[in-house]
Amino acid sequence: MSQNEIPVSEEEIKAVEEEVKTFESFKNAFERDAQKDITTLLRSLLVSSVVLDASDIHIEPEEERTKLRIRVDGILHDILFFEGKHYKGLLSRIKLVSGLKLNITQKSQDGRFTLLFGKEEIEMRVSTLPSEYGESIAIRILNPKGLMGLEELGLRKEILDIFNKQIAQPNGMIIVTGPTGCGKTTTLYAALKKIQKSEIKIITIEDPIEYHLEGISQSQVNPKKGYDFATGLQTIVRQDPDVILVGEIRDKETATISLQAALTGHLVLTTLHTNDAAGTIVRLMALGEKPSNIAPALNLAVAQRLVRKVCRHCSSLKAPSKGEEAYLKQNLKSLAKRMPKAFKIPETKGCIKCNNTGYKGRTGIYEFFLIDDEMEAFIAKSPSIAELRKKAEQRGMITVKQDGLLKAIEGITTLEEVKRVAGE
Numbered sequence: 001m002s003q004n005e006i007p008v009s010e011e012e013i014k015a016v017e018e019e020v021k022t023f024e025s026f027k028n029a030f031e032r033d034a035q036k037d038i039t040t041l042l043r044s045l046l047v048s049s050v051v052l053d054a055s056d057i058h059i060e061p062e063e064e065r066t067k068l069r070i071r072v073d074g075i076l077h078d079i080l081f082f083e084g085k086h087y088k089g090l091l092s093r094i095k096l097v098s099g100l101k102l103n104i105t106q107k108s109q110d111g112r113f114t115l116l117f118g119k120e121e122i123e124m125r126v127s128t129l130p131s132e133y134g135e136s137i138a139i140r141i142l143n144p145k146g147l148m149g150l151e152e153l154g155l156r157k158e159i160l161d162i163f164n165k166q167i168a169q170p171n172g173m174i175i176v177t178g179p180t181g182c183g184k185t186t187t188l189y190a191a192l193k194k195i196q197k198s199e200i201k202i203i204t205i206e207d208p209i210e211y212h213l214e215g216i217s218q219s220q221v222n223p224k225k226g227y228d229f230a231t232g233l234q235t236i237v238r239q240d241p242d243v244i245l246v247g248e249i250r251d252k253e254t255a256t257i258s259l260q261a262a263l264t265g266h267l268v269l270t271t272l273h274t275n276d277a278a279g280t281i282v283r284l285m286a287l288g289e290k291p292s293n294i295a296p297a298l299n300l301a302v303a304q305r306l307v308r309k310v311c312r313h314c315s316s317l318k319a320p321s322k323g324e325e326a327y328l329k330q331n332l333k334s335l336a337k338r339m340p341k342a343f344k345i346p347e348t349k350g351c352i353k354c355n356n357t358g359y360k361g362r363t364g365i366y367e368f369f370l371i372d373d374e375m376e377a378f379i380a381k382s383p384s385i386a387e388l389r390k391k392a393e394q395r396g397m398i399t400v401k402q403d404g405l406l407k408a409i410e411g412i413t414t415l416e417e418v419k420r421v422a423g424e
Contacts, residue, residue: 005115022355031080053073056071058071061131094139154364163368169299172299175280177280177283182304188271196215204216205244206245229249242266246270255289259284259297276400281301295380303366305400306364306421307363311348311349311350315348345411
């Protein structure tokens with residue numbers, strides 16, 4: 001076992017699972033273990049967070065105390081405040097296992113370690129940031145159980161069929177867009193799992209490698225050593241791959257090589273930071289690419305968000321109010337045929353199973369911007385985002401917000417949740 005690993009036995013996991021079922025019981029366990037040594041406290045913190053399906057842990061020093069928060073289903077929850085002496089011990093221990101320098105306090109640092117969670121290996125990505133009262137610590141929990149199949153992502157049947165058809169293409173580019181933490185990597189990994197077979201070679205270049213996939217060659221960028229996305233891509237293309245995953249397109253050089261790879265017999269999967277699928281074209285143009293290079297290379301642009309699903313143990317269905325019904329009809333006007341004449345929508349309550357939030361788990365809401373011959377010709381005219389969006393909607397594209405509202409009608413999520421994520 002290396003210095004960058006923290007082992008947790010099956011017995012310890014079982015004990016925590018029986019004890020920690022709510023945020024309050026997490027707080028109680030932390031306060032109890034704070035009376036023990038720092039190694040035990042850190043292990044308790046990590047295991048409790050994993051058991052509660054947290055995606056992130058935030059340790060934030062304040063003037064006289066330190067705040068602990070965890071992110072569950074995309075929402076941050078306050079757990080407790082604790083003493084400064086425990087903060088200093090946790091900071092030192094986390095830095096040590098993450099391979100960070102203990103004596104550097106005025107610069108941000110990034111590291112990682114592995115939680116040996118019984119038979120599972122859970123990667124923990126650590127970031128420290130100098131703040132007014134000490135170093136703020138953020139830990140991203142990369143739990144392998146977050147890896148899903150395409151069928152589990154929440155894709156409606158018609159867009160799942162489109163996606164399956166597009167990832168089976170021998171060449172072209174598929175771009176998934178959306179803000180940080182919206183599940184872009186999960187979607188791309190699900191696609192790789194679907195198409196992976198011995199007959200094709202898949203290579204990825206990522207920053208960082210979030211999950212390790214069997215049978216796939218994964219490469220991590222290292223800018224300090226001159227190995228960035230563009231440099232790595234040039235090398236990957238010479239490795240005779242069939243499918244290439246590029247973690248993110250951030251600059252013109254990476255965009256150019258990715259588009260060229262898509263035009264020369266490779267299927268390229270990648271991500272881009274834009275607000276919607278139509279914005280993909282304009283974002284690539286803003287990086288310096290010409291529409292004449294983008295249109296023939298791009299097969300599909302996907303925009304996505306994550307919404308919380310209602311808790312199946314405590315939620316109920318209710319008839320929508322006049323205002324809610326009017327809101328749904330207005331926003332789903334172009335999809336009137338999909339709306340049932342009579343329907344009910346979910347109402348949340350809260351119970352011990354969902355930490356009294358009314359929600360448990362998340363699902364994706366999507367829009368698919370398919371590039372066919374007609375759309376390719378339209379892109380060649382350098383249209384604006386608004387013009388692209390209008391054209392796509394005229395040709396049947398369902399927006400992220402509309403997909404969310406359809407899921408509310410289906411009883412999966414609430415109107416409030418869709419508005420929170422996709423906007424009013």
